[in-house]
Amino acid sequence: MKQSITTLSRILIICLPLAAFIGVRIISTYIFTVKRHAFTFDSYLAPSVGASIEHLVRSDPAVIKQSYKQLCDRLQKEFPCIDTIKVQFVAPGTLHLDISTAQPLLAINNTHIVTAAQTLISRTFFYPYHTQFLPSITVTSQALEDPYQKSELATSAPSMSRICKNYAVQWLDSTRIILTHKEYPAFSVLCSSTTLPHDTLLAECHKLEQKHAQALGTGPGNKTPKTYVADVRFNKQIIMFSTQGGTVYG
Numbered sequence: 001m002k003q004s005i006t007t008l009s010r011i012l013i014i015c016l017p018l019a020a021f022i023g024v025r026i027i028s029t030y031i032f033t034v035k036r037h038a039f040t041f042d043s044y045l046a047p048s049v050g051a052s053i054e055h056l057v058r059s060d061p062a063v064i065k066q067s068y069k070q071l072c073d074r075l076q077k078e079f080p081c082i083d084t085i086k087v088q089f090v091a092p093g094t095l096h097l098d099i100s101t102a103q104p105l106l107a108i109n110n111t112h113i114v115t116a117a118q119t120l121i122s123r124t125f126f127y128p129y130h131t132q133f134l135p136s137i138t139v140t141s142q143a144l145e146d147p148y149q150k151s152e153l154a155t156s157a158p159s160m161s162r163i164c165k166n167y168a169v170q171w172l173d174s175t176r177i178i179l180t181h182k183e184y185p186a187f188s189v190l191c192s193s194t195t196l197p198h199d200t201l202l203a204e205c206h207k208l209e210q211k212h213a214q215a216l217g218t219g220p221g222n223k224t225p226k227t228y229v230a231d232v233r234f235n236k237q238i239i240m241f242s243t244q245g246g247t248v249y250g
Contacts, residue, residue, distance in 0.1 A: 036094050036095075037096075039057075042100050044127060046127050049081065053075060057071070068087050072085045081121055083101055085097055085099050086100075101126070102119060105158065106157040107131060108120070109138060109139055114153060114154050118157065120150050137171060138168075139153065140171065140173070153171065155193075163179060166182055167182060167202075168180045174192060187205075187209045187227075188229050195232055209230060227243045229241055
C-alpha cells in the first residue's frame, strides 16, 4: 500500500507540472493567436490611406504568419507616413494596432510634405485639413528627383518652416535657395542648405538692403535697381548686390 502511494505521488509530481504547462499553452494559444486585427489611426492620416492599411492587413494571408515586428516594418515601408505602431491584444485572438502618423511640417509644391520625422512623402497620405495651412516652399522638379536634394530638403525643413513666416522660399538646388521678403519683394536673400539664415541674420541683411538703397539715391539720373540681393553663402560676410531685371544669379 505504501509503495502504491509512493508511486502515485511520483506520477503526480511528473504529471501535474506537465498538465499545467499544457493548460497554459492552450490558454496562451487561444488568447495570443492572431485571428483578427483592430485599428486606431490619428487625425493626420487620410481616411483612404487608413482603409488601404486595413485592406492590406486583412486581405493578405501571409500577415497572420508574420511576427509583430515584421508586420510593423512592412507597414512602415509601404506607408512611409507612419511614425509609430503600438500593438496590443485587446481580446482573445484580436490584435489592436494603434497607428500614429508623422506630423506634417512643410508643404512642397502642393504635392509633397516634409514631416517632423524628416521624411519627404506625398501629400496624399495626409488629411487635407492638416496640410492646407502649412508653410509652403517652391522646389524645382530636378531637385525633387535627386535623392541628395530630397535628403537636404528633409533635414532643412524646420529652418525653412520658420523662414516661411516672412519670406517666400524658392529652392533651385541645395546651393541656391532664394528667400524673397513677402512685404518687400524687391529684397531677397541668397543662401544654401548649409547656410540657412537665422532671424538675426535676416534682420541684418534687411538693414543692409535699406542702407544700400538709400546710398544709391533716387534723384535725377539715378536708377534704383529693382531687386536687392544679400548673399549669405560665405563665411562671416554678407555680399550685397543688385539686379535690374529682378532675377537673382548666384
